Every structure is written in C-alpha cells, then in structure tokens.
Amino acid sequence: MSLNKIESVYQGLYFDGKSAKATKVIITCGMLLEMQSEDGRAFKKWQWNDLREEDAPFGYFRISNDNDNPLARLETTNRQLVDMIRHAAPALEKKQQLERSGRNKVIALSAAAIVSLLAIIIYGIPAIATRIAPLVPLSWEAKLGEMIEPQIAEIFKVKPLNAYICSSPNGDAAVAKMAKMIRGSAELPFEPRIKVIRHKMKNAFALPGGTIYLMQGLIDAAKSSEGVAGVLAHEMGHVKSRDSIRKIAESSGRSFILSLLLGDVTGSTVVIFAGEALLGAAYSRDIEKNADNFAIARLNEANISAESMIELFKSFDKNADKKERNLFSSHPLTRERIEHLRDKVDHNKNQAVLTKQEWEAMRNICIK
Amino acid sequence: MAEIKYWEGAEKKPTYWVVRVQRGGNTLSSLSIRGVMLMVATLGLYRFWFVSDLRRFFWSRTLVDDSPLEYTGRGLELFVGFLIAVLILLPLGLGLFGLSLISSTVAIISNIGYFILLTFLGQYALYRARRYRLNRTVWRGLRLHLTGSAWLYAFKAMGWFVLSIITIGLAWPWASASLERHKVNNTRYGNLKLHSTAKWSDIIKPYLLIWAVLVFPLLVFSAIGLWVYTQGAGNLQLLPRSLQDSGMNEAIGLYFSTAPFIGLILYPWYRAVIMRTYFSRINAKTASLKAEFSTGLIYKVWIKSALVMSLVTMLLGLLGFMLFTGATIILPTAIVQDPAFLAVVGGIAYITWIAVNYVVSITIYHFGIWFYVGNSMLIQNPECIEETVAGAKDPVSGVSEGFADALDVGGGFEIGL
Numbered sequence: 001m002s003l004n005k006i007e008s009v010y011q012g013l014y015f016d017g018k019s020a021k022a023t024k025v026i027i028t029c030g031m032l033l034e035m036q037s038e039d040g041r042a043f044k045k046w047q048w049n050d051l052r053e054e055d056a057p058f059g060y061f062r063i064s065n066d067n068d069n070p071l072a073r074l075e076t077t078n079r080q081l082v083d084m085i086r087h088a089a090p091a092l093e094k095k096q097q098l099e100r101s102g103r104n105k106v107i108a109l110s111a112a113a114i115v116s117l118l119a120i121i122i123y124g125i126p127a128i129a130t131r132i133a134p135l136v137p138l139s140w141e142a143k144l145g146e147m148i149e150p151q152i153a154e155i156f157k158v159k160p161l162n163a164y165i166c167s168s169p170n171g172d173a174a175v176a177k178m179a180k181m182i183r184g185s186a187e188l189p190f191e192p193r194i195k196v197i198r199h200k201m202k203n204a205f206a207l208p209g210g211t212i213y214l215m216q217g218l219i220d221a222a223k224s225s226e227g228v229a230g231v232l233a234h235e236m237g238h239v240k241s242r243d244s245i246r247k248i249a250e251s252s253g254r255s256f257i258l259s260l261l262l263g264d265v266t267g268s269t270v271v272i273f274a275g276e277a278l279l280g281a282a283y284s285r286d287i288e289k290n291a292d293n294f295a296i297a298r299l300n301e302a303n304i305s306a307e308s309m310i311e312l313f314k315s316f317d318k319n320a321d322k323k324e325r326n327l328f329s330s331h332p333l334t335r336e337r338i339e340h341l342r343d344k345v346d347h348n349k350n351q352a353v354l355t356k357q358e359w360e361a362m363r364n365i366c367i368k
Numbered sequence: 369m370a371e372i373k374y375w376e377g378a379e380k381k382p383t384y385w386v387v388r389v390q391r392g393g394n395t396l397s398s399l400s401i402r403g404v405m406l407m408v409a410t411l412g413l414y415r416f417w418f419v420s421d422l423r424r425f426f427w428s429r430t431l432v433d434d435s436p437l438e439y440t441g442r443g444l445e446l447f448v449g450f451l452i453a454v455l456i457l458l459p460l461g462l463g464l465f466g467l468s469l470i471s472s473t474v475a476i477i478s479n480i481g482y483f484i485l486l487t488f489l490g491q492y493a494l495y496r497a498r499r500y501r502l503n504r505t506v507w508r509g510l511r512l513h514l515t516g517s518a519w520l521y522a523f524k525a526m527g528w529f530v531l532s533i534i535t536i537g538l539a540w541p542w543a544s545a546s547l548e549r550h551k552v553n554n555t556r557y558g559n560l561k562l563h564s565t566a567k568w569s570d571i572i573k574p575y576l577l578i579w580a581v582l583v584f585p586l587l588v589f590s591a592i593g594l595w596v597y598t599q600g601a602g603n604l605q606l607l608p609r610s611l612q613d614s615g616m617n618e619a620i621g622l623y624f625s626t627a628p629f630i631g632l633i634l635y636p637w638y639r640a641v642i643m644r645t646y647f648s649r650i651n652a653k654t655a656s657l658k659a660e661f662s663t664g665l666i667y668k669v670w671i672k673s674a675l676v677m678s679l680v681t682m683l684l685g686l687l688g689f690m691l692f693t694g695a696t697i698i699l700p701t702a703i704v705q706d707p708a709f710l711a712v713v714g715g716i717a718y719i720t721w722i723a724v725n726y727v728v729s730i731t732i733y734h735f736g737i738w739f740y741v742g743n744s745m746l747i748q749n750p751e752c753i754e755e756t757v758a759g760a761k762d763p764v765s766g767v768s769e770g771f772a773d774a775l776d777v778g779g780g781f782e783i784g785l
Contacts (some may be wrong), residue, residue, distance in 0.1 A: 013435070017509040017510070017758065018509070018758050019509075019510070019757045020510050020557075020558060022508060055425075055439065057435060059720075060436060070756075071509045075435070100514070106444070107410065110414060114413065115409075217691060281422075
C-alpha cells in the first residue's frame with residue numbers, strides 16, 4: 001500500500017499551545033500529515049519525521065511536533081488514523097526506543113553510582129574521618145564529652161542513690177597509680193580522667209575529651225591488676241587517636257549519605273540504622289586493632305606482661321575462640337585479634353602494677 | 369473505546385464539563401511493581417524516574433471534558449534538582465552541627481533552631497514542589513502555574529503553626545483554610561486566575577470532633593500530670609481523693625487503648641471533608657469546580673487498602689516462615705544461628721514487605737482516592753476557560769522539587785497535585 005495515494009479523511013483536535021481553544025481538524029495522511037480546519041482551509045502541515053508520541057489515556061493518541069510549539073498537540077481517538085500515522089512515521093517508534101534506552105542507561109548509571117557511593121561509605125568516609133579528627137579543636141571534643149556525660153549518668157544511675165560512680169580513698173589512689181604507670185611518657189591530647197561505674201557489665205569505654213569509664217564487672221572479672229591495666233591502656237589508645245571524634249564524624253557522614261540515597265522512602269530509617277550497625281562494626285575492627293597496638297606499646301614500656309590482658313579479653317566473649325565472626329559486634333574478639341596480640345607479647349615482662357593491698361582496694365571500690 | 373466524533377453535538381453547549389478518570393488496571397500494577405523493584409535495586413535512586421512515571425500515568429488517565437491531562441516532568445530534571453538542593457542544604461547542616469559543638473547551651477538552642485528552620489524550609493520546599501508539579505501539568509496545550517513567593521508562604525505557614533500551638537490546636541481550621549486559599553489564589557491555568565473561597569467553617573465539624581476526642585483528653589491528662597509533678601515529684605498519693613476515685617487511671621487507660629482506633633476511623637472522614645469542600649471552593653471567573661463524592665467512597669479505599677495490606681502481610685509472613693524453616697533444615701546450624709544470617713534474612717524480609725506494601729499503597733490507596741475524587745468532579749459554567757491563553761511564565765526548574773526531596777518533607781514523593 002502506497003501512502004501517497006491514500007487520502008482518507010479523519011477527525012482530530014489540534015491544540016496550538018497558546019490558547020485553550022480546541023481546533024477541530026480534518027487529517028489527511030500523504031507526504032505530510034495535513035490538518036484542515038472545518039472550512040476546508042489548510043491549517044497545519046507536519047513532517048512525519050518531526051512527530052513525537054506523547055502520553056495518552058487508553059483509547060487516545062496524542063502527538064507533538066519537534067518544530068511546532070512544544071505544547072502543541074494533535075489528539076485523535078480514531079484507531080485507523082493511529083495505525084496510519086504509526087506506519088507513516090517510523091520516527092515515533094524510534095524516539096520511544098531512544099527514551100527507553102535512555103532509561104536503561106540511567107538504571108545502569110545509578111547502579112554504578114551505588115557501587116561508588118558504597119565504596120565512599122566503606123573506604124572514603126573512614127579515611128576522611130581520620131583526617132578530620134585531628135583538625136577538630138580540642139575544646140570542641142571536651143565540650144562534646146561534657147554533653148555526653150549526663151547521658152551516661154542517665155543510663156547507669158541506680159535509684160534511689162543516683163550514685164553510679166564508685167569511689168573510695170584507697171581505691172581512687174590505686175586507680176590513679178595504675179593510670180600514671182600505664183600512661184608513662186605517652187602524649188595524650190587530654191588528661192585522662194578514670195571513673196569506675198557500678199555496673200555488672202564487663203566493659204570499658206572512652207568518651208570524647210578523655211574520660212575513661214571502667215565498669216565494676218570488668219574489675220571483678222580480672223584475675224590481676226595487669227589485666228585491668230591492659231584494658232585501661234587500650235582505652236587510652238582510643239583517647240590518643242581521638243577515636244570517638246572519628247566515630248562521630250564517620251557515622252554522621254555515613255548516615256547522611258545513606259539517608260540522601262534512600263530519601264523519603266518509607267522505612268528508610270530502619271535500613272539506615274541496620275546499615276550503620278553493619279558498616280560501623282566493620283570499621284571499628286581497625287580502630288580496635290590500633291588501640292590494641294597502643295596498649296601493647298604502653299605495657300611493654302612499663303615492663304608489664306600483656307598475658308593477663310589477653311586472658312581478660314577472652315573472658316569478655318565466650319565465643320572468642322570460635323571462628324565465626326559476629327558482624328554486629330563492636331568489639332570483635334576474633335581469634336585473629338587475639339593472635340595478633342599474642343604475637344606481640346613479650347614474655348620477659350613481669351612488673352606488677354599494683355600491690356596486693358592496692359589491688360584489693362580497687363576491687364572493693366564499689367563496696368560501701 | 370469508541371471514537372469521539374468531535375463534529376457531532378457541537379451545537380448544544382453543556383453548562384458543565386465532566387472530569388473522568390480511567391481505571392488503573394494492569395498497566396498501573398506492572399508500572400508500580402517494576403518501579404518498586406528498580407528502587408530496591410538502586411537503593412532508592414530510581415525514585416525520581418519512578419515518581420515521574422507514576423505522575424505521567426495518573427495525569428494521562430485523567431480527562432477533563434474529554435481532553436486528557438499531561439505531565440511533562442521527567443526523572444532526570446528531578447534528579448538534577450535534588451543534587452543542586454543537596455549542595456545548597458549541605459553547608460547549612462554542617463554549619464549547624466559545628467555550632468552545636470561550641471557549648472551545650474548553644475547546642476540546645478541550635479537544635480531547637482534547626483528544628484524550626486527545618487519546619488520553615490519544609491514549608492518553603494513544599495510550596496516550590498507544588499510549583500514544579502503544577503508547572504509540568506498541561507491541559508489543552510496550556511500549563512498550570514503557581515505564582516507568589518515560596519518564602520512568603522513559608523512565613524505565613526509558620527505564623528499559623530505558632531498560633532495553632534498557642535491556641536492548643538483550635539486555630540488550625542483557620543490556618544488550614546488560609547493556607548489553602550493562599551495556594552489556590554496563586555494558581556494559574558494559562559492566564560486564568562484560580563480563586564478559592566475555602567473557609568474555616570468548611571472543616572470545623574470533623575476537626576472539632578477529632579480535637580475533642582483525641583487532643584482534648586491528652587491536654588487534660590498532661591495538665592493533671594504536670595500539676596502532680598510540680599506538687600509532689602510524681603507521687604500520685606498526693607492527688608485529691610476525689611480525683612483518684614473518679615477513675616482517672618481507667619480514663620487514661622481507656623484513652624490510650626482506643627485513641628489509635630478512633631483516629632483511624634475518624635481520619636478518612638476528615639480527609640474526605642477537606643478534599644470535598646476545598647475542591648468545591650475553587651473557581652475561576654464564572655467557572656467553578658465541584659467534587660461531590662461521598663465519604664463512603666474514601667472509606668471504601670481505606671478499608672480495601674487495609675485489607676489487602678493485612679492479607680499481603682499474612683501471606684508474606686507465611687511464605688517467609690516456610691522459607692526460613694526450609695533454610696534451617698538445609699543449611700548447617702552454624703550459619704543459621706549466626707546473627708549476621710538472621711540480620712540479612714530479616715533485612716530481606718523487611719524490604720520485601722515494604723516494597724509490596726508500597727505497590728499496594730500506589731495501586732489501591734493513591735490511585736483509588738484519585739479515581740473516586742476525580743470521577744466526582746464537575747466544572748460548572750466552563751465557557752470562560754476556553755478563552756484562556758498561555759501565561760507569560762517560563763517552565764520552572766526541577767530544583768523546586770529537589771528541595772522537598774532533600775529535606776524529606778514528603779512533597780518529593782507526592783503523586784497527586
């Protein structure tokens with residue numbers, strides 16, 4: 001069938017993009033798509049190659065012309081005419097394919113963007129945080145620590161006493177002696193302030209600004225003062241490299257990028273939280289390793305054996321000797337980490353940290 | 369569909385135009401399923417293209433006087449707009465974070481300030497997002513527009529929010545009607561100005577009922593609680609006997625056990641009244657819009673959505689349970705008991721559930737409301753609309769909506785107008 005010879009007559013509506021008035025047109029398909037107004041006057045001539053199919057509801061067909069007003073439209077509901085236009089204007093199909101392949105490109109690109117963003121989250125942000133941490137003024141870090149301290153109190157205070165910090169003259173003296181000995185000649189950005197919390201948990205942690213909390217459970221679990229000294233040295237390592245600032249910078253950066261990525265999508269906060277926990281734990285392995293190295297260096301300088309510290313670490317986690325890695329654990333006591341410590345143990349060190357009486361005083365610091 | 373003979377019946381001029389919305393059908397379902405899957409695959413980045421596709425669908429299925437609406441926005445411009453908005457907002461967030469580190473007093477002030485600023489910017493962003501959506505809406509070759517300053521709107525909205533808080537919520541009907549008028553009075557179709565006569569009295573009835581049932585008891589409880597706290601630091605024995613005997617505790621218990629359900633039952637009615645009256649208050653020159661749908665239809669959509677969502681949740685739960693049981697039999701116990709395995713399985717289950725609910729909310733809830741509200745609409749005395757010519761304004765940029773997305777205020781994922 002030759003299109004040139006077919007001169008069928010169809011009806012449609014033309015909108016010029018300048019006024020809301022619809023123009024009823026008679027459409028003839030020849031060399032060009034021709035529109036005539038009701039009175040038979042030639043109204044518009046459109047090149048087949050310039051046509052573009054626009055969104056239309058079921059049963060409708062809507063085209064625009066690349067060389068006409070961008071909002072000018074021809075609408076028709078005549079199926080026969082639609083078939084003829086499609087046949088005469090292969091560009092319609094091509095342009096739609098182009099749009100579809102453009103869409104696929106977008107999907108491929110965003111997949112690439114996701115990969116690079118994940119790389120930024122996993123490698124870039126920790127690297128940036130490590131570089132940012134030393135630039136944060138010490139006064140800011142100290143202030144941040146002051147802001148967090150009341151929250152710690154809120155978590156650990158026991159009613160009705162509200163006394164969650166343990167203190168006794170001899171116990172405090174023992175803690176101070178231990179801290180002084182461990183610190184030795186190490187340069188720390190803050191004067192470490194060590195506090196013992198009345199709590200069963202076997203743990204210790206450092207706040208921004210140099211406050212180190214030892215928990216009663218940890219002291220109870222230690223067989224000797226050298227073990228506690230090792231943990232204290234480890235926490236001083238965190239103070240030294242300002243790890244809390246690094247962690248804050250990191251986790252803000254990470255959640256910022258994740259929340260941008262996920263945007264408004266329902267439930268994104270849960271996904272962000274889970275992602276945070278996973279990625280945070282993965283990176284903290286490196287931080288912990290560094291703090292371990294610092295601890296070993298301190299112990300060696302003070303001529304103290306690290307064996308008790310390793311024993312104490314192992315007792316934290318009954319799974320320490322198992323091979324499985326717990327993705328969410330922030331103190332990943334893998335065999336790997338303990339072996340790393342073992343390699344560095346110097347068995348000739350034998351200096352005791354506290355005397356028997358001092359160690360007793362420290363163990364009883366929470367007993368009234 | 370039968371062909372429309374544009375020539376016939378041209379003599380008798382109807383005094384109103386009908387709005388028709390075609391059913392969504394399988395096209396909408398497959399569009400939503402595909403879009404949600406791509407969103408998951410691209411960690412949400414696909415949302416700009418997805419929401420554009422959905423709007424193109426919703427718009428093109430909506431016919432006013434037999435002429436379909438057209439949405440001319442595209443995903444790419446939304447994406448670029450979002451990136452630009454992020455670049456503008458990023459220093460702001462960082463600056464405020466830095467400020468909060470100076471001292472704890474500054475931190476509290478800057479946190480409150482940040483919250484207020486976000487609410488303010490959120491209103492600004494919502495207005496600009498609306499401007500973008502209207503600007504990309506074309507009917508009979510003419511665009512819609514939203515004129516006026518987004519800052520002015522944001523200031524007005526903040527003022528009304530403050531007043532509503534001071535008046536324990538009672539000023540809200542005035543606020544709502546005033547903001548609605550502001551939005552509609554700035555809306556143009558070509559050079560045709562739209563006008564709204566929305567009034568506080570339009571929504572006062574359902575609002576007051578919700579207020580009396582849900583907000584007022586909460587205020588009474590808080591007042592009593594505050595009084596008790598200031599008197600005797602939480603000692604309930606200090607309460608006058610009369611108050612203790614009057615069943616105060618029972619009242620609080622009853623309130624908190626029933627309030628969520630009462631809220632769920634009343635809210636669709638409130639939404640229906642708002643939509644019906646506000647739409648019907650819109651006019652332009654002699655033409656006026658009517659949306660006389662029954663509240664029952666809105667309830668129908670809510671109930672249907674809720675039923676399908678619970679059904680889907682149950683089926684997914686069952687499927688998940690079967691798969692998990694199967695996995696525990698096949699896989700070694702060491703893997704099954706690993707928290708990481710549980711976390712991954714839980715994560716997949718959660719994302720699947722969200723994705724499926726998302727599809728349901730688009731196809732049943734959003735399109736359902738659009739369908740029934742749209743189909744009930746009439747434009748009375750529409751002749752003057754035909755005389756409309758294009759306005760002078762150029763198309764606005766995608767940054768307008770980018771702000772709303774970057775601020776997470778919800779406007780970024782709004783399908784409707």
